Every structure is written in structure tokens, then in C-alpha cells.
Amino acid sequence: MSFLKKDKNQAYFYVAPAVILVGLICIYPILRTLVMSFTDNDGLNPAKFIGFDNYVRLFLDPNYITPIYNTIIWTVFATVFPVAIGFLFAYSMQFLPRSNYFQILVYLPATVSAAAAGVLFGFILDKSGLINQILSLIGYDHLVRDWLFRAPENTYSMIGAYTWQTTGINMMIFIVGLQGMPKEQLEAAKIDGAKGLTLVFKIVIPMIMPYFVIASLLALINSFRVFDQVWVMTQGGPGRYSEVLAVTMYREGFVLFDLGYAASVAVLISLVGLVFSYFYLRSVLVKEDVGN
Amino acid sequence: MNYKTIERIKIVTGLSAMAIIVMAWLYPVFFLVVNANKTASQYAKGDKTEIIWGTSIIDNAITAWNKGIGDGVLNSLLYGFAGSALAVFFAFIAAYGIVRLKIKNGLIWFLIIYSGTVFPFQMYLLPLFEAYVAIGIYNTKIGLILVYVGLCIPFATFVLRGFFLTVPWEIQEAAKIEGASNFQILYKIMLPMAKAPLLLVFLIQFTWIWNDLLFGMVLSRSVGVRPITTVLTGMKDLYASMDGPTILTATVMASIPTLLIFLLLQKHFIRGLTLGSMNAGKG
Structure with a gap:
């Protein structure tokens, strides 16, 4: 039919603005960063192509052991804690009436910007802040310290703040998963005498495994490239003791103007992120009804 | 005690524990x-857990507003509304x-647009x-609106594509037969149906x-352009000149709009946000 063909041509006018904008704001920068990472671009002198030098430097420079190590710590703990605590909240809400009010309250920190939460936790973790006041109040003076100015305390404190913010999202993923769980199977297991931890580990967790995979991969993706919280609370300091790769990238690019090198850090973050994203998208496409 | 009482005790215990x-x-x-809601000296010297009933928060809010938060709020409202x-x-x-x-x-066209959610922002x-800098829109409002539009299109397309897939085809065909143009169908038929997802x-x-x-942080520098988050974190850097309660008040002010949106929509929003954060691009 002729009018259908006309529709298809007209369709280009509808799709074009979005494609052009995404092309300019997203796709062009991605390609340009990739090219930049193979140059010695410093924003001033003409950039020379230097092959894989930036990448070699990244792996050989002992200064970068700390950010890489911190990023690994972040990726592990900022995945395990929010996912585990999120599951605990979701699972215990199952047994309570009107738990939706609790859900909203637990979720609340996730609605606030990482910048605002970072500023708030800066005050809580400050030398004369809330945590230290409470510690000396209950007689644990020896634990009082400058939480954000000492490694490794600063990284773990920031992971704590991050956990507070992101647990709610994981809880919601598990609530969706638990709601979709077939109740008969659970009842049957209970009749067979399964209860407590056995029930959780042998029956519940295996049944909602797809949701565990989705929540964990999502947490991996986001914690691997964490920036806001670290930048706001410590800027990677003192020195570079709490620096993570996303902060390294920002510092090299926008403080030290070593653009080529910063681009190679960005590419490294992307490559690892893409591996997680691949598995993530695969499991979401398998379980497409999640969130509905 | 009968079974029912035991159950009730269990639930009350559970609720209290959760509370x-x-x-x-x-x-x-x-x-x-x-x-x-404290003055600078009340905060510096006092107990951080103590409640002080008063109206210091209003003075703090006025100070914060005049020291850049006002500009930040107005800029971010502009970026939020126009960009989104x-x-x-x-x-x-x-x-x-x-x-x-x-x-x-x-x-393929969809995947090209959707690819904007896959890579980390560092790229x-x-x-x-x-x-x-080269085309002269660094540190301009237009520049920031532009970047936010581009960054928000992929996820919005993902959700709205989902919506269009659910609309029955008969509606469109009937309108076609009556001579409606594609734009009329979009504007008069699809738009009213799409209000909720939009x-x-x-x-x-x-x-x-x-x-x-x-x-x-990357695309703006001056007070007249910077969004609320950069103004807020900048206040913290100027720690010496800004007292604790004023910065904390600014933090409250920076959090109110998104908190209100969340409380207004609650469950729908949680679901959407969960879905949104599950699009890898939005951390």
C-alpha cells in the first residue's frame, strides 16, 4: 500500500532530531575519547598519535595502584552491602502488614542527590561530627578518628554512605522479585519443615536468583564508576589515598590537562563496564518483565 | 494463648523491630x-544530637540563598524543566x-539512540x-540544557517505545481511513493516551x-550558570567562609524538589526509578 511507504519516509523526520542529538552528545564524544586515548593530547600542543603508550603507562605507573585497588574495594563492597541489605529489607517486609510505608522510608535516601548525601555525610564523618560524638558518648574514645582523612577508613566510610543511598533501589528490585514468587512452592517447602535460614538459602534465594543477578550486576556497573560521592567527600584525598578510577580520570583531564591519558582511563572504565553491562542486559532481556 | 494471639504478638514485635x-x-x-536549624556557634560547640527549637533555619536559608544557592536552584529548575x-x-x-x-x-535506529545509556559518562x-569551548557554549545555560536533552533522550525513548508497542493498531488504522495525517494521529490520539508515561x-x-x-562541574564555571549540586559542593570547599548549619540548610534546600516529586508519586516513581536505574547509563 502506498500510504504505508509514505509513512516510512515521513518517519525519518520524526526520528532524526533524537538521533542527531544523541549522535552529538553521546556517540561523537565516545568515539572522540577513544581516538584521544591513543594520543598525547594536552589541550595546547597539536596532539600526536602515540599508540598504546597511555595504556602501558596506566598499568606500569605505581601511582595508579592505589586508585585501581580502591576501585576494586568499591566494586566489591558497594555491591555486596547494598544488595545484601536490600534483600534483608525486602525479605523481612514480606511478613509485615502495611510494609509499603516502611519501603518508602527506606527508599527515601535514594531520591536525594549523591552530592547532597555526600555533603551530609561529610558533616557526619567530620572530626567533630556526629559519629565521633556518639563514639565518645558510649565510651569508645579509641575509635574516634578523622574518618575521611585516614586510609582505609575513608574508603569504607564512603562505601557506608553509598550503601545508605543505594540500598533502597536493591530493596525494590527484590520486592518485585518476591512478589512474583510462586507461593505454592514456598508453602510446600514450609510443610516439609524448612524454616529460617534454610528456607531463605535453599528455597527463597534460588527462586529469585534472576533478581539477584540483575541487582548485583547493576550494583557492579554503578560502583565500578563511582564518582560523585568520592569527589564530594574527599576528592580522592588525602593525597590520592581514596581515589577511584573515575576521579583519576577527572583529575588527569580537568585538573592536570593530560587529556590523552585521561581518555585512556575513561576507556578502561568503559571496557570493564561494558563487560558487566553485557551480562546485565542479557539477564534483563531474559527476564524482561522485571519492574512491571 | 491461642494461635491467633501468638500470630498477633509476632506481627507487633516485627512491626516494632522494623520501626x-x-x-x-x-x-x-x-x-x-x-x-x-541551629546557629553557627550552637552547632560548633554543642551536642550534634540535641534538638534546638527555634527558627535559625530561616536565617540560614536566607544566607544560603544569597550565597549562591538561589542561583543554583533557579538554574537547576530551568535545566530540569527545559532539559527534561x-x-x-x-x-x-x-x-x-x-x-x-x-x-x-x-x-537499529532504536539501538543507536539507546546506545546513549550503555557507556559510562567518563567517555x-x-x-x-x-x-x-570551541563553539563558545561552555559555561552557558544553552550549553547545559543541550547536554541534558541529549543525555535524557535514550532512556525516555526506551520507555515511550514501550508505550507505543502497547497501543492497539486498530485505532491508528481507523484514523488513517478517516484521512488523519501522521502528525494529527500523534497529536490528537497518541498524546492524550500517553499522558501518564510522559x-x-x-x-x-x-x-x-x-x-x-x-x-x-565540567561544563559550567560561574555562579549564574552552575546547577544546584555544583553550588552546594562548592560551598563545602569554601568551608571556612561558610558555617555548618548554613551548608546543612543548603543541603535541605537542594533535596526538597526531588523529595517532593518522590513523595507525590511514591510507588509509581519507585518503579520508574528502579527501571531507570536499571538502564545502565543512569547511576
Whole structure:
């Protein structure tokens, strides 16, 4: 039919603005960063192509052991804690009436910007802040310290703040998963005498495994490239003791103007992120009804 | 005690336990509000857990507003509204073109747009900064609106494509037969049906723009352009000149809009946000 063909041509006018904008704001920068990472671009002198030098430097420079190590710590703990605590909240809400009010309250920190939460936790973790006041109040003076100015305390404190913010999202993923769980199977297991931890580990967790995979991969993706919280609370300091790769990238690019090198850090973050994203998208496409 | 009483005791115990846990969970928020409502010396010398009944928060809010938070709030409102509305508009027509007008290779066009959610933002920063400086839109409001529009289109297209897939084809065919143009079908038939998903996507993207820190940091510098998050974190850097309660009040002010949106929509929003954060691009 002729009018259908006309529709298809007209369709280009509808799709074009979005494609052009995404092309300019997203796709062009991605390609340009990739090219930049193979140059010695410093924003001033003409950039020379230097092959894989930036990448070699990244792996050989002992200064970068700390950010890489911190990023690994972040990726592990900022995945395990929010996912585990999120599951605990979701699972215990199952047994309570009107738990939706609790859900909203637990979720609340996730609605606030990482910048605002970072500023708030800066005050809580400050030398004369809330945590230290409470510690000396209950007689644990020896634990009082400058939480954000000492490694490794600063990284773990920031992971704590991050956990507070992101647990709610994981809880919601598990609530969706638990709601979709077939109740008969659970009842049957209970009749067979399964209860407590056995029930959780042998029956519940295996049944909602797809949701565990989705929540964990999502947490991996986001914690691997964490920036806001670290930048706001410590800027990677003192020195570079709490620096993570996303902060390294920002510092090299926008403080030290070593653009080529910063681009190679960005590419490294992307490559690892893409591996997680691949598995993530695969499991979401398998379980497409999640969130509905 | 019979079975029912035991069950009731269990539930009451569970509820109380959960209430205590949730109160502890929200204690940082309590700390924030209580200490925002103090004077500088009350905060510096006093007990951080103590509640002081008074109106210091109003003075603090006025100080914070005049020291840059006011500009930040107004700028971020502009970026949130304009960025999100334009992104939703472009995504709406794009999704219509892909799904309803059956553009050739529709899936490929969709994936090109959707690819904007896959890469970490670190991949965007250097070239955007470079290009913005080169064409003279670095540190301008137009520049920030543009970047937020581009960044919000992929997720909005993803959701609205989902919407268009659910609309029955008979409606469109009937309108076609009566001689309606494609634009009339979009405007008169699809738009009224899409109000709910459009509003939801708009608010999710507004929240994301309001909370963004990175692009504000990289693409703006002066007070008249910087969004609220960069102004707020900048206040913290000027620690000496700004007292604790004023910064805490500014933190409250920076959190109110997104908190209101969340409380207004609650469950719908949580679902949308969960979905949104599950799009890898929005951390």
C-alpha cells in the first residue's frame, strides 16, 4: 500500500532530531575519547598519535595502584552491602502488614542527590561530627578518628554512605522479585519443615536468583564508576589515598590537562563496564518483565 | 494463648523491630534537619544530637540563598524543566516514528539512540568540554540544557517505545481511513493516551538532571550558570567562609524538589526509578 511507504519516509523526520542529538552528545564524544586515548593530547600542543603508550603507562605507573585497588574495594563492597541489605529489607517486609510505608522510608535516601548525601555525610564523618560524638558518648574514645582523612577508613566510610543511598533501589528490585514468587512452592517447602535460614538459602534465594543477578550486576556497573560521592567527600584525598578510577580520570583531564591519558582511563572504565553491562542486559532481556 | 494471639504478638514485635530499624536508617536525615536549624556557634560547640527549637533555619536559608544557592536552584529548575521536557518531546516523536510509522530498520535506529545509556559518562566529558569551548557554549545555560536533552533522550525513548508497542493498531488504522495525517494521529490520539508515561518520564528525568553533578562541574564555571549540586559542593570547599548549619540548610534546600516529586508519586516513581536505574547509563 502506498500510504504505508509514505509513512516510512515521513518517519525519518520524526526520528532524526533524537538521533542527531544523541549522535552529538553521546556517540561523537565516545568515539572522540577513544581516538584521544591513543594520543598525547594536552589541550595546547597539536596532539600526536602515540599508540598504546597511555595504556602501558596506566598499568606500569605505581601511582595508579592505589586508585585501581580502591576501585576494586568499591566494586566489591558497594555491591555486596547494598544488595545484601536490600534483600534483608525486602525479605523481612514480606511478613509485615502495611510494609509499603516502611519501603518508602527506606527508599527515601535514594531520591536525594549523591552530592547532597555526600555533603551530609561529610558533616557526619567530620572530626567533630556526629559519629565521633556518639563514639565518645558510649565510651569508645579509641575509635574516634578523622574518618575521611585516614586510609582505609575513608574508603569504607564512603562505601557506608553509598550503601545508605543505594540500598533502597536493591530493596525494590527484590520486592518485585518476591512478589512474583510462586507461593505454592514456598508453602510446600514450609510443610516439609524448612524454616529460617534454610528456607531463605535453599528455597527463597534460588527462586529469585534472576533478581539477584540483575541487582548485583547493576550494583557492579554503578560502583565500578563511582564518582560523585568520592569527589564530594574527599576528592580522592588525602593525597590520592581514596581515589577511584573515575576521579583519576577527572583529575588527569580537568585538573592536570593530560587529556590523552585521561581518555585512556575513561576507556578502561568503559571496557570493564561494558563487560558487566553485557551480562546485565542479557539477564534483563531474559527476564524482561522485571519492574512491571 | 491461642494461635491467633501468638500470630498477633509476632506481627507487633516485627512491626516494632522494623520501626526501630527504619528510624535508625533515617537518623542521618534527622541529624540534617536538626542541625540545619541551629546557629553557627550552637552547632560548633554543642551536642550534634540535641534538638534546638527555634527558627535559625530561616536565617540560614536566607544566607544560603544569597550565597549562591538561589542561583543554583533557579538554574537547576530551568535545566530540569527545559532539559527534561525537550528530551521527552524528541523521544516521544522518535518512538512514534520507530514503532508506529515503522521506520525502515527500526530496531537499529532504536539501538543507536539507546546506545546513549550503555557507556559510562567518563567517555563523554573530555570531547564535550573541548567542543563546548570551541563553539563558545561552555559555561552557558544553552550549553547545559543541550547536554541534558541529549543525555535524557535514550532512556525516555526506551520507555515511550514501550508505550507505543502497547497501543492497539486498530485505532491508528481507523484514523488513517478517516484521512488523519501522521502528525494529527500523534497529536490528537497518541498524546492524550500517553499522558501518564510522559509525565512519569518527565519527572524521572527532571530528578536525574536536578541530581547531576558531573556535567555541571565540567561544563559550567560561574555562579549564574552552575546547577544546584555544583553550588552546594562548592560551598563545602569554601568551608571556612561558610558555617555548618548554613551548608546543612543548603543541603535541605537542594533535596526538597526531588523529595517532593518522590513523595507525590511514591510507588509509581519507585518503579520508574528502579527501571531507570536499571538502564545502565543512569547511576
